[in-house]
Amino acid sequence: MTESNSMPRVAETLTERTERALTEAPAGEVVMTLRDVAVSFGGHTAVRNVSFDVCAGEATALIGPSGSGKTTLLRALNRMHDAERSARVTGKILLGDLDIYGPESDPTLLRSRVGMVFQRPNPFPTMSIYDNAVAGLRFNGVRKKALLDEAAESALIAAALWDSVKDRLKAHGSTLSGGEQQRLCIARALAVEPEVLLMDEPTSALDPIATKRIEELVGELKDRVTIVIVTHNMQQAMRVSDRCAFLLMGEDKAGELIEFGPSARLFSEPSDPRTLDYVNGRFG
């Protein structure tokens, strides 16, 4: 199944149909729609003018220099800014047909559909590896032991952690290495079976080897969950993403979307000169 990405597109092959079923929306179909999205804190705009579509079964990367609003934008996608009183999100963000900031949308339910992995590994320190893996399911009211076990195993396998932890599921998460802790956090997010997984510079606290494993994971996970990843590392964006959004801080310190497109094109022949300068390492 992990091979499906590199396989030629032959209509109606079993692989493709399975892949479609997995992501619910057929691969390539729009899962999240952003229209004119802006985020401000206490009247100061942090990021604005963002419109693009996130496609199912793909990894979409948000790139740009520090202060361009990548993380701020990412956190708007599962309403993480709700906890910040001064934050305002304007414009439209749709998950399927659901307007996520609309009256129909419940932030708790939304976050079980749009998961998140953070910059630094943050396994719950009082919980065992197993309890960490199923924490999200328990928060969401899942009680059935069979379902918890099955989800934990599946998520830990998907996060490439199962083999090294299956004999010590009762051990604390803090006994793992930094890279393993981050994979535990990915497993924790996956166990809830979200439709979209937001990753906020998930490798910034990890060494190159652990980073490589996480990057490989992103490629493997795309069949299971649509990924939106923030990274300040252009090589990483090039390696892991199918599409790429380039943000840049404007004159008034507010980040803006400069360009959005397939990663291959954005990195080789971008249409905006600023993108060209950035991807060629002339600034940032």
Add this chain to the structure above:
Amino acid sequence: MTVLIDTPPDPIVERRRAVQAAAASSLKRRKLGSRVALTVCWLFLAIAIVPLVAVVVYVISKGLPAWNVDFFTKSTTPEGVPGGGVWNAIVGTAVITVIGTAVAVPLGLLCGLFLTESDGRIAAALRFTADVMTGIPSITVGIFGYIAIVHNFGYSGLAGSFAVGFIMLPVIIRAGETAFRGVPRSLNEAAMALGARRATIARKIVVPTALPGVITGVLLAIARGLGETAPLLLTIFGNQYLQWNPTKTMAALPPLIYQYSSQPYADLVQIAWGAALLLMVIVLVLSIGSRLLAVYLRRERR
């Protein structure tokens, strides 16, 4: 949602549906639980605040009528003689507290600095001692002051300052340590990498950076020392007359409140209420002032 009839059921999609169904069906229960928990929090908050507000309101309503020009300018009169004020006690409290503070603050802050800079056995012992000192009942401090000072030199304002300083010392040590520890390690290292000696780092970097926290801690310690009654009861003896000389016996607000509130004379009880209100206002002003000052100093930094 795409339905593909010829695809075998996929475990991940199945599980996603199960999780989302569980999440949706338990949402009402979870929301109710969170509302109940929140209500309980508010309720307990109210229970905790009611007595506090009641004390403040009661002291104001009882104490305010006692406030007049005489109250702040005249000394106490003998029992049965109407009129009089608490000027002598205000002076006594001010003198005792100022001297106590002048001794306890430098001592406490230097100890705090030592605790921050040193992790040895002596530091651990000092920290433990300071913690124990915080918990010592103030009457014990009073008896200690009585035996150590009054027994040898007689009752005096200085003996009271000693006792009050003793109460303030551990508070200042721990507040100082907390403030100094809040200074980022990176600033220390930056100064070290420029060739600064430890004492220079402490003087030029650690102390100035920690100043807002230090000031807050010191003012709170003063507020604490102001209200102490037991140590003063056993050390200053009290004085009907105005006395600025701390080597003599002195009056102070807390013992005055203690003594007058149990008198059978209505005017003395009234004066006790007035003194209680005065003490409360001073402590309140110090607490609010320390917060404002800290906020102001932090803003100045930016």
